[in-house]
Amino acid sequence: MSQPNIAFSTLAQQDDLSLSNLLSLNLWYDIDHSSLVADKEAQTPTYVLLFGFQLGMQVANLAQQLQLWPGQVSAVCRFEAHSDLPPAFVFSVHGEAAELAQQLKQYGADNGVQCAVLVNPPKLSEPGLLVMDMDSTAITIECIDEIARLGGVYDEVAAVTAQAMAGKLEFSASLRQRVAKLEGIPLKLVAELQNQLPLMPGIEQVCEVLREHKWHLAIASGGFVPFAAHVQQLLNLDRIHANTLDDDGEVLVGTVSGKIVDADEKARFLCAYRDELGLAKAQTLAIGDGANDLLMLHQAGLGVAVHGKAKVVAEAPAAITAGSLAQLLYFLTIPAR
Structure with a gap:
């Protein structure tokens, strides 16, 4: 017709x-x-x-x-x-x-x-994979900055975070530098922060719709496992990949262990999970706000900068610069011709 x-x-x-x-x-x-x-x-x-x-x-x-x-x-x-x-x-x-x-x-x-x-954007009507950054993407805060606030070193850590997310500092080195300043912060304070994570407006709606359409949902974060695990519970995610923040059972010791989840590792995780699920690249969506998300955004079938830094908005395939993350659904629901 x-x-x-x-x-x-x-x-x-x-x-x-x-x-x-x-x-x-x-x-x-x-x-x-x-x-x-x-x-x-x-x-x-x-x-x-x-x-x-x-x-x-x-x-x-x-x-x-x-x-x-x-x-x-x-x-x-x-x-x-x-x-x-x-x-x-x-x-x-x-x-x-x-x-x-x-x-x-x-x-x-x-x-x-x-x-x-x-x-050839991803289709909501077919199974797919969403991999999201956590800090300032799935949640509205940068967890490492808020931990630093608890220890009275917020200004020092936040300044380094801003440089790293803008792509002005190498991520792994900047992470170790920032984590070192967290030494001595009691775990009970970290746990309180973990239980008060503010979700980014619209992300719950997106995850609910995607789950209904048999999509898999994951976090790949340069942040820390306890916070990613809590977001996993809140959003009913399938998998998380984040950094391990070391402690002695009572306080943080100022180090991270294991392979750091940097830009390369985020992109590797997306590709490996996609292949494990047997999905075509076109059915993968990645979202993030920082420079360490760019490789992941370009490895996905569609990468979207969400409330991203200027460098990320300029270089990402697509961007949401204002409003709810529910707007991600626009990219997945273009009617067939």
């Missing part, structure tokens, strides 16, 4: 509220304009996703911008990822994805909108 059409001139002049009356949910509309290639169905489409609250004229503005970039816009869809999220808009574009992605990142930064270029 042929798809309905919408004139490009109409699309390029309406705000998102007006378009909601013109475009039925979850239905693709071919875009009528003279420059469209004749054999569009023979090409692999690139998806340009635009999402967030109160988009206003951003849909129209992006449609016009896409016309100026290499590639050809063939269709548009307004779709609902979850009943708690406002509908998003996605364009089907035929062109060079890498070049388009760079242009779109700059467009998003200049206009304060959330958008992404996706090629």
